[in-house]
Amino acid sequence: MINIQDIRETARDMLTKGEVRAVIGYRRGSRGMLAEPTFITSAEQADELVWDPTCFHNLSLYLVHDRKFLAHIRKNAEAPVAIVAKGCDARSIVVLMQEHYFKREDVYIIGVSCEGTGVLDERKLAKHLNGAQASNVAFDGGDFVFTTAEGEKRLPAREVMADRCLECRIPFPREHNIVFGEDKTGRQLEAPFAALTRFEAQGTGARWDFWSHHFDRCIRCFACRSVCPMCYCDECVVDSITFPVTTETTAEDKANRIRWIERSAVRSENITYLMTRAMHLAGRCTDCGECERACPVNVPIRLLNNKMEREAREQFGFEPGASIGGPSLVASFLDRDPGDFIR
Amino acid sequence: MSEQQVYEPRIVAFLCKWCSSAGSDLAGVSRIQYPANATPITVPCTGAISPMYIMSAFNKGADGVLVSGCHIGDCHYIEGNYLARRKMKLIMELLEFIGVEPNRFRMSWVSAAEGAKFAKVVTDFVNDLKPLGPQDKLKKAEHT
């Protein structure tokens, strides 16, 4: 069990000594029991920090924002930033460093182990609570304990945990400066890629029926892109904003500029967007689950990313976020890569 | 297209400049007969083919997409086709995953000396595409 006081003490200590500029962590939010991201810069704020099953956010997104902001104001970081990171979050940080987005010494990773459980899936919880509202939730061994108007409600975590946590292979932030909680790697509650395997058991026709339905539903709000720490490109291929318009530019030039993807939220364009995004995340996505959680219409984005993750693992022996110095998936190859599909 | 007309699949073929494009030329100058369904697009190297090209070809109405380059070990840029092999495997898996017929995407190695092989690759591809009919899953709707 993690004692939240230990995390607070670490934050307080580093801020007092001026070892870090800020601590990115979780605090109690304003919407029911949910935690929300917080950025604390003074030691007094350290008591705000919380750690509970609603700490789903992958905070490494804010390391990306921080770097973008520093670049914008043309400043160098004076001190590192500390960040509270779960296993999957720490792996995203590793990928960012692997891609030279920032250096190891720019970040101080306060690792938190998910131990025997993981984070909550709100949709699963809603079914269990039958409309009741929980005002608080805490870890307790293999259970989550909820505070509701009718009193305390205890549920086995595995009934309300996110799928990715059930399938998580390494619920522990191996890359860290300090870490809290036990490393329970191997506790595996469901087989890796279990949800994906269930889905893939269907035939081509059924898979297309499923996906065409979801591709129709996407409203192209780009929440999935905004929330993903790996979607850090200044200019996304989806937005054709790089086209320079000068006084010489004719209407025809404008009309004929390369648009890989139209902005309209129609099936064909949504497919191109979501498929391109899955390709761009292959070998980089660490299954933090944020894109699917952020999607307002519940497009099952995780399946696409999971598919790429499994192919990378099984075909190429590649594990995203495993090491800072390692090669990236699509910029490397092995002699033994499969080639029997090529005629 | 009237009912009586035979359906002719449209193939977009991304061919590398050094091998497969030259291979297709050889098929031509050797006067080998093969279907005229493939529209070739010459690229410097298969390694330069973004999965986006493939999605875009399907988006614009291709019934099948072919990617062809130099045999492993023969890449003009030494390792471009090794990189392509990985990327193309991934996009191929993803297309199948969402329910696109596996026969709509194909990859081959055709050297500059293999005119006959190029003709065979295209012929086989056309034959495999015909039973599938027009590709409308990934195609942009007319009104957009």
Ligand code: SF4
């Ligand atoms: S995916 Fe793994 S590391 Fe991430 S929150 Fe779930 S259990 Fe923890």
Ligand code: SF4
């Ligand atoms: S998949 Fe969901 S989050 Fe992403 S753009 Fe579509 S509607 Fe928005």
Ligand code: SF4
């Ligand atoms: S694609 Fe989704 S699950 Fe993967 S890193 Fe981005 S937000 Fe997380």
